[in-house]
Amino acid sequence: MVTPVKESAIEVRRITDYTWEIPRTGDMRVPGRLYADKETVRELLGDYEEKKVGGFTPALRQVANVACLPGIVKASLAMADIHPGYGFCIGGVGAFDIEDGVISVAGVGFDINCGVRVLKTPLTREDIEPIKETLANQLFRDVPSGVGSTGEIRLKEAEIDELLVKGSRFVIERGFGLDEDLEYTEENGAVKDARPENVSHHAKERQFKQVGTLGSGNHYLEVQWVEEIFDEPAARAYGIERGQVVIAIHCGSRALGHQIGTDYLKILEEASRKYGIPIRDRELVCAPINSEEGRRYLTAVNCGINCAFANRQAISHLTRMAFARVTATRPEEIRLLYDVAHNTCKIEDHDINGEVKRLLVHRKGATRAFGPGRKEVPAAYRGVGQPLLVGGTMGTVSYILRGTEKGMEDCFGSAVHGAGRAMSRVQAKRRWRGTDIILELKEKGIIIRSRSKAGVAEEAPGAYKDVDRVVEIMHNAGVNRKVARVRPLVCIKG
Amino acid sequence: MPYSYLEHISDVGIRAEAETLDGAFESGAEAMLNLIFDLSTITVTEDITFGVEAGDLALTFVETLNEILFIIDRHSLALTKLKAVQIKQTDGGYLFTGTVLGEPFDLEKHTVKTEVKAATYSGLSYKESEGKHVFECVLDV
Secondary structure, three states: OOOOOOOOOOOOEEOOOOEEEEOOOOOOOOOEEEEOOHHHHHHHHHHHHHHOOOOOOOHHHHHHHHOOOOOEOOOEEEEEEEEOOOOOOEEEEEEEEOOOOEEEHHHOOOOOOOEEEEEEEEEEHHHHHHHHHHHHHHHHHHOOOOOOOOOOOOOOHHHHHHHHHHOHHHHHHOOOOOOHHHHOEHHHHOOOOOOHHHOOHHHHHHHOOOOOOOOOOOOEEEEEEEEEEOOHHHHHHHOOOOOEEEEEEEEOOHHHHHHHHHHHHHHHHHHHHHOOOOOOOHHHOEEEOOOHHHHHHHHHHHHHHHHHHHHHHHHHHHHHHHHHHHOOOOHHHOEEEEEEEOEEEEEEEEEEOOEEEEEEEEEEOOEEOOOOOOOOOOHHHOOOOOEEEEEOOOOOOEEEEEEOHHHHHHHOOEEOOEOOEOOOHHHHHHHOOHHHHHHHHHHOOOEEEOOOHHHHHHOOHHHEOOHHHHHHHHHHHOOEEEEEEEEEEEEEEO | OOEEEEOOOOOEEEEEEEOOHHHHHHHHHHHHHHHHEOHHHOOOOEEEEEEEEEOOHHHHHHHHHHHHHHHHHHHOEEEEEEEEEEEEEEOOEEEEEEEEEEEEOOOOOOOEOOOOOEEOOOOOEEEEEOOEEEEEEEEEO
């Protein structure tokens, strides 16, 4: 059983209009820190009071629970898209000392390296408007999506092992992509120290026909146009301009990642007891990074990360080919802007009180957002900082942001990952019908294709927080900066 | 209905109850399968029997749901039902054996709703009171 730890009341203190703190009390080893406006804090406190008895853990309590884990450094953080997750809140960031810290399944999530990549086309909105129905049909036909969908690439177990080590490169070597795609993918499309022997046969068996599939839920492929540029120098560095058509792909490591999460939840549950780690929530089970169980999980997560990079790479290829079929664009003219991950834990060096420390940074529904000058950022972007791709909903807008120096100092170079849900899926399905949403968006000029009408209702724009507000909070806090806003033309829902 | 859905903002909570432990496992499985498929579109032509073991009943319940998710992907099946075979106490906890029923997945025939990524330990509980066995847990969707 998990060791009970003393509960304490939650207090949230204002530091600035956009930064708030949960002071250290009880068993918290560090304070909690939120990026939020007054209204968000009011909502979170409301949830805290109401749901205390509802069986689920409110997001503020989750931030405080993470602050109690051994080896946590500086603060337990929550980005502006904070909402309750399992164990960690969504939008949660926790950095742990590599020597005496822990690794947690809940800090990564089941969809390991779920992320977003954005491809730049040489086309403008005017080029796409007249053909968007045809383009939507082509993309829907060519990019497998939805529950039970399978991809063109079928792998044997030995090939899966190779994919888990090589990530995007495995897919590019088979002709599905450009070499330069690697330069513009976080970690160049593969993290090191990925050990397939620590991934179960169950996980590999679930994956062998899912490479190059979108999946379902909140995953999507969107054709968008750049509506507004906020930061000209950064937009120039990223190679985007007003009116340009871009493509966003949001998906993750599919069933392989889910199974790694499932397998290690059980392993780390046993490890928590073995190492006597006090835990407030069963989902927060963890192991010392330096233990056998911790190392095995980390190297398995690395496989999941590489699997997701490979998956987005395969989908990029299918997308380029679909565009080439219905527009006058050659596949190689569609270039990768960047690929970011938002469900990961990674070993990173950070400056803590003037000293460089090696940390394991968990980002659960949060994106890495390195500022200018970091060696991990591609050379072409190093002057302005890493691009961040923040997904909105199918009816609203998405953003391209950049990392900042302040973000490096304040929150380990992290960012929001999306709008964040405001309403449960059950509630959304009660309120909307998928077919109505599709018609409504069509009137707004947005073409939706999906195998699941219920899925469309669950993902209705009204079920999410206002992405503009979420982005504004991060921008005003200075930890992320707005570069461009994009609007959807076509959305293929998983 | 032997199961119901609980409000959870990002995921879906399920509550499964029955007079027997077998029944509560079966209800939990149906609650999950009903999120993934329109069960009325599935006929039964295949069955697969499996076993899972975990430290306590609540953990065994989660393991069972996760094993069903594995079977759906691994064998490309549309499943409609779980039949419990037996629940046995072991040295390490509990062993659940069950059979899932369904047919090969067919995009044309089956209506799919939502992908469930995993059953989690979040909001996980097992209670036995007034002759009812009740499980609750949050599914990551």
